[in-house]
Amino acid sequence: MSIYTLHKKQKLPITKVQAWEFLSNPKNLKTITPDYMGFNILSGADRPMFAGQIIQYIVTPVLGIKTKWVTEITHVVEGEYFVDEQRFGPYALWHHKHFIKPIESGIEMEDIIDYKLPFGIIGQMMHPILVKPKLEEIFNYRTQKLEELFGKF
Numbered sequence: 742m743s744i745y746t747l748h749k750k751q752k753l754p755i756t757k758v759q760a761w762e763f764l765s766n767p768k769n770l771k772t773i774t775p776d777y778m779g780f781n782i783l784s785g786a787d788r789p790m791f792a793g794q795i796i797q798y799i800v801t802p803v804l805g806i807k808t809k810w811v812t813e814i815t816h817v818v819e820g821e822y823f824v825d826e827q828r829f830g831p832y833a834l835w836h837h838k839h840f841i842k843p844i845e846s847g848i849e850m851e852d853i854i855d856y857k858l859p860f861g862i863i864g865q866m867m868h869p870i871l872v873k874p875k876l877e878e879i880f881n882y883r884t885q886k887l888e889e890l891f892g893k894f
Contacts, residue, residue: 743865744834745873747854749880752894753887754847761820761841763890764850765790770798772890773883778802783809792817795828802831802875833857833864847894850887852880
């Protein structure tokens, strides 16, 4: 059983409050997700983030196949971090930690995603040729989009 980790950091020239207001609003996920992903929130994004919040999405991650993704916000420390975990969707495990910390002239955002693929050895074989490159592409897009919205550090 392989559990993989994607670890990303990004610095932005904004305040911790600005970062939190944007990143903790599930509606903003669409803005920082590539259009080809067909990202659409079905329910659960109608109030400020809280522990126990269930958010349902439709995504089209590969080959035009629409997938329902259900996440739960499991931990929230306002202005500091939150954790979302997949309850139903394309991964056997998805645990995504989002941290925000102030630095000189801005903030540093840190994402740590621990994930496991379904389908045993077949899933493991797909990781280096499909899943890891796709996740890198999605998070690179996110980096670029956040820089467009808030400026480069």
